Amino acid sequence: MxxxxxxxxxxxxxxxxxxxxxxxxxxxxxxxxxxxLISVDPFxxxxxxxxxxxxxxxxxxxxxxxxxxxxxxxxxxxxPFDLPAVTLPAAGFEIVPTTLVVPLADTAEGVGRLLAGDPxxxxxxxxxxAEVGPVPVELGPFTLLDQTVQxxxxxxxxxxxxxxGQSRLSLSGGRLEVVVxxxxxxxxxxxxxxxxxxxxxxxxxxxxxxxxxxxxxPRQSSGGQLVFRVNLSEVPGAAAAVVSGLRLQxxxxxxxxxxxVWEQLLEVAFGGRVR
Numbered sequence: 704m705x706x707x708x709x710x711x712x713x714x715x716x717x718x719x720x721x722x723x724x725x726x727x728x729x730x731x732x733x734x735x736x737x738x739x740l741i742s743v744d745p746f747x748x749x750x751x752x753x754x755x756x757x758x759x760x761x762x763x764x765x766x767x768x769x770x771x772x773x774x775x776x777x778x779x780x781x782x783p784f785d786l787p788a789v790t791l792p793a794a795g796f797e798i799v800p801t802t803l804v805v806p807l808a809d810t811a812e813g814v815g816r817l818l819a820g821d822p823x824x825x826x827x828x829x830x831x832x833a834e835v836g837p838v839p840v841e842l843g844p845f846t847l848l849d850q851t852v853q854x855x856x857x858x859x860x861x862x863x864x865x866x867x868g869q870s871r872l873s874l875s876g877g878r879l880e881v882v883v884x885x886x887x888x889x890x891x892x893x894x895x896x897x898x899x900x901x902x903x904x905x906x907x908x909x910x911x912x913x914x915x916x917x918x919x920x921p922r923q924s925s926g927g928q929l930v931f932r933v934n935l936s937e938v939p940g941a942a943a944a945v946v947s948g949l950r951l952q953x954x955x956x957x958x959x960x961x962x963x964v965w966e967q968l969l970e971v972a973f974g975g976r977v978r
Contacts, residue, residue: 778813
């Protein structure tokens with residue numbers, strides 16, 4: 704009986720020796736292939752970036768990576784980061800595109816530095832899941848990425864134009880009321896508020912002032928109205944202008960701002976005829 708047991712044990716050991724072991728691979732490494740701004744939108748509270756990672760496989764065999772959740776260190780903020788599934792060739796690499804969405808409430812300082820043209824440090828840490836053999840294995844914890852990134856924001860001034868259909872003149876109580884309708888196009892990937900005083904210029908003189916406060920989403924247009932009330936003595940021929948129209952200009956220094964994140968001073972000047 705004992706002889707039979709020992710024969711069975713010996714057979715099991717021989718068979719186990721014949722089964723190839725599953726080799727735990729070295730974790731992949733990444734570097735930033737490109738990092739571009741998609742949008743900064745204070746109205747949705749998010750900034751979006753197009754991030755392309757070059758993932759390198761240090762192993763001499765193919766490495767299928769499963770979708771994994773890691774931690775993104777964006778400047779001083781810590782955020783979840785989803786690495787999509789990808790199969791890395793043996794001793795090779797793949798370019799993995801992903802969209803980085805960060806909440807402005809947590810990353811205001813870092814996003815502000817990027818918009819100012821300064822570098823920001825990105826780190827990705829944690830564990831990745833790999834399909835090695837019949838059972839997925841976890842690799843890590845380790846640092847997948849540690850690199851600084853920058854963007855080149857070439858800010859373009861928003862384009863103002865007078866909207867005659869939303870503009871009008873009227874006389875009331877010895878005063879001229881001038882309603883100036885306008886449209887503004889924002890060509891930038893950054894949304895912002897336009898805030899500040901605009902002066903009403905008639906005949907080369909500033910005769911009244913109104914406060915501009917207009918939200919502009921990224922790469923979109925918006926419209927608004929400003930109301931000015933002017934003493935008739937300030938506008939010679941005001942009564943006739945109600946009939947024939949008044950040529951005017953709006954001008955002033957206003958701020959384009961993402962509150963708590965970024966600010967740019969702009970000179971605004973546009974005009975036309977208002978009836």
